[in-house]
Amino acid sequence: MAEEKLNEIDGDSFQNTIKNVLEDFEFRDAQKEMMEYVKEAIDNSNYLMVEAGTGTGKSLAYLFPASWYVLNSNSPVVISTATIALQEQLINKEIPLINELWEEEIKAVLIKGRSNYVCLDKYYDKYNEHTLVDTKEARLLKEWFSKTNTGDWQEIEGKISTEIWQEISSNSESCLGYKCLNFKDCFVNKQKRRGANAHILITNHHLFFSDLKLKVEVGESFGILPEYECIIFDEAHHLEERALYAFGAKVQRKEILYWNYEMKRLLGGEPDFESERSLKLERQVHKLFNDLGKDHFKSYLFKEYPPSGFSELSRSLQKIAYYVEGFINREAQNPDKIENLANAFRRIQNNLDFILDTTKEDYVSWVEVNNKRNQYTLHSNPINASWHLNEYLYKNVDICILTSATLTVDDRFDYIKGKLGLEDCKSVIIPSPFDYKKQSAVFVPKNFPKPNENNYEDALIEGMLNLIEFNQGKALILFTSYRMLDYVYNELKERVNYKVLRQGQASKNEILKEFREDTYSILLATDSFREGIDVRGEALSLLMMDKLPFAVPDEPLIKARIEYLEKQGKNSFFSYSLPEAVLKLKQGFGRLIRHRNDSGIFAVFDCRIHKMPYGKVFLNSLPKCKIHDNFEQLKVD
Template sequence: MPAEISTLQKPRELPGVRELLTDAVEAVGGTERDGQVRMAEAVGRAIRTGEHLAVQAGTGTGKSLAYLVPAIRHAVEGHTTVVVSTATIALQNQLVDRDLPRLAKALKKPLGREPTFAILKGRRNYLCMHRVHSGAPEEPEDSGLFDAFAVSRIGREVKRLHEWSSETETGDRTELVPGVSEQAWRQVSVSARECLGAARCPVGDDCFAEKARADAGRVDVIVTNHALLAIDALQEQRVLPEHDLVVIDEAHELVDRVTSAATAELTASAVSAATRRCGRIIDADTSDRLLEAGEGLALVLDDLPAERLDTLPHALGGAVTVVRDAAHACLTALGGERKEDVEEATARKLARSAVEEIHDTAVRLLDAFDADQANRPDVVWISKDTYSSSPRPPSLHVAPLAVGGLLRERVFARSTTVLTSATLALGGRFDTLARQWGLPPEPTSAPADDGTATDKPAPADDADDGLRWSGLDVGSPFDYGRNGILYVAKHLPPPGRDGLGDATLDEIAALIDAAGGRTLGLFSSMRAAKRAAEELRERLPYDILCQGDDSTSTLVSQFADEPRTCLFGTLSLWQGVDVPGPSLQLVIVDRLPFPRPDDPVASARQRAIEARGGNGFLTVAATHAALLLAQGAGRLHRSSSDRGVVAVLDSRLATARYGGFLRASIPPFWPTQDPAVARDALTRLDAAAPGRASTSTALR
């Protein structure tokens, strides 16, 4: 009898990863690639063994299908949920709007049912119907209080949001087109701390955020972002549903996104806003004490320069201590939840949320200076915005010096994790980023066989032994050596602090003239980008667009549509431009993208590593430069037919000791230091480009 029951209940055996990948590629009209197959099989093996996996997959590999197919198979077979985390909204939308719908239909027959998926964001990204119905409990941000136009604009946007609330089915901010300002959105949304909770909220049954979370708990694949993944790791209460597999796409941005999510800010205006929220809920003497503490903080910050703080100035330490104690008194007066009507409960919740944030940040700021320089958990700095047309008041920031411990304990120790990007093997090795992620510096070997059920080893007593990982570079289908040239202008003087020199501007002009426009200029600062644009508009016959002239998306579209156009800009263009074809045949990098010397987090991390006897420059600054340089160089090839030149006008790439590490981090283009070779190749490409009849044009 038991044997009969076992036979009757035997689960349906699903096709293997390779077979499913073939079905998926055929269904979407693609071509199966060797790197894609290797990656899919490696992801499947990682799922079986529980061993974490880092995969570098170059542009054109088809990595989305390579990780989605084994992930979906695992979810369907195990009746579980997998999480896919991305850094950018663009990739989130690509997965949810294009890749997953097509893949779900393609896999329906072989899997026996259609896989399901959902997108999940932080609570602040969803409309709060309680806020819509009850109205915002506070006035607009201080910056707009005395600006009649700003107030009226925000009012019009809030009115539009109220109208939209009766039409939307998801309440997701990204579905509102055109969008609204952050000030207006804050009037109709709440953070997790501010939320009453579905049980107490009068419209909890219609909560968009709760519905999104409930939907996510029932699907096979949840698409989220690195920020929410970080919040899930930072909070004791889990934000994401239970899962045993996480795929982190755009993993080269993971550390920065987690750092940003774990960064806190303390300002006098935030203290003032928290005091207003306390309103009539607590006695005036207690709330006035907090208000006065905020005013004292403002006076101290005004007298201090904008810089990283290695020691806590006596006056600042006193001001932050007063804020902490006053906030604690307010929290005591506010008390916990109690029986009261919804309006009073909402006001108390919002007040407590604001005051808790002030108190917790003040405590963290004071604790940051308890340890010695090498062992501090956080870095603290003061920022001042004195150059913009509407400068913000001074603010005090605190950020983690490292996030590897958090990721190790709250991500890798909980779920099998696959990390992937076109840029992970810096200097040809994965260990640089592995250390930042909190993984052991040396990878372990994955089993080569295709085990039938699970190859997961028994739990280890040693925490580090339990974190096994492997690295895999599946390459790219693009022939970088034949289709691209890396030109390093070794003859130019090293870049100085005064910005672009005349020799560098002459070099840029000559290269653009040879290319006939078709140039993406990646600059280390907006000042350099604007100066180059202004100077070269006078010298060249081509339209030169500069970041800031219009929205970035509009500029990129214009650049793609008009082949003889140039686009100059800074950080967001290094990673956010996807323009295949003849519009982009030259990428210019004015200088190696090291972090600014006054960047508080990068400089503090560098000093902490040096205090422990390590090489802070290579670990922090060179790694930062390698990541950005690889991403920037990757803008050149977005399809197999793309050809062109990446021109790095910083001679240190050829002469400095760290140059080899940086060169090994970017695609393997054919190298040259001869400007004539680069210009001649661009001239030939420009001549062949209009008709694109000869796609076999030689570069060399």
């Protein structure tokens, strides 16, 4: 039986067993060490934070003890990640491998948010047999719907517009729950039933925290994840960011217009329906949200440019909610849908009032500006997530494992522990098994202009050209701004004989595919390529950054965090800006060496590393490598 094998298997026998399944499996002491720490935390119902260097094999290191736990308990394990790529790796590669080790199958399910599934009630309302909708997209949608077993957006993505999908996708606000006529066949409920029978549930950070919030605010039955006592966070350096957004409030134009449309659709046939109410709300919404973008080209804080007219909108939403409730007891109407409609207007009003209340010291209200899409969103988010994490998560979960390749600053966990409110959590560093001293070199030119000096851009181009020619291309260049990316791209494409690719000219996967296939190509990108990409071998043997990745201080949430820390008497640079930049530098460095046979150069064209006292924190936070400060020295080495 599997249970008999479980008692016998430890880190050594796990690796020996896997070797029988995978002939090219590499024995790793780091993986075995992490596995033993994770198993100890699970056995003792503890919290654990693990920084596991690139190449550790951390997913198997936590999956093996997790599978041991689920086979010996009646409780599932939830694994939450930040990226789709890692979720797919776990479900398609790692879980099947783990199943080779046990006689009893580990059932794993990928859990997605409601909006990924078609709502049967909405679909039948819009595309029933009497519908007059007969566009090409409608025909494609109907054909897909007649065949689908999952109701998953991914099956039809790219074939119909996101606008059409939003009209028929599921959401918690319009869900009738067990009162829905399609409750039994609902695709979201089918997912919940699969999840209820699974050993391991794999999801993403945003959905995980949104589910926590939904269960507290609306009720357990509206959540997607079943009860659990063990949670594993991979890519845990993203936890705070995702939690801040999930525990905040937002109001968008399209949300109000959607429910206004639903009001007309549900009540428009009533003889006493006052259509002018709907028209008035629509005009009011368009004017107010258009005004949010006037003379603004980037997001901003409420207190900098206080928006006007939204208190009146709040009162309008309140009146409409009361008005809609007056139709609940009509015989011709579905009272549950009318009640949902009224609740939706009331929920938007509550969110709006919450955002408009700028007296909350621990929250920040701001406007997200996207002029390209004519999209403006009102937000209110907590400045610090530790209280919410403690209240919603830590009080309710016995076992919590947090892991990532980038958790420490200067080999200390103080910063991440403070952000997450886990000061007493056990923490360990598992160094990478790679020999960075032999496999990599770090180049930071010392006699070089500072980024704010006039001759910096010219020096940057020459410095990059030297390295590109020396390495014969094969380079990924990461930038802190699109402006600098555009400048360097225009220069390089005229001055090098290698293919120059840039973020945005195609999808991320398409660009990476071309970059891998054209070994000598050069790829220019920003933050989204700083992590979550895996390019092994010669194609990525030179990684360059234009400068240290300090965050732009005028972004609303960053500005609010800095002001919040300063009010507390803390130095915001050393307690926030510096550690955030260090973690980003580590994430970028992690793209270079992906295998024990890889080698390469990591270059940062920022002399502040040599000239400013904080520079050593960046170098101390990287793996131990050879460090060069001039190009001639690098070439000789």
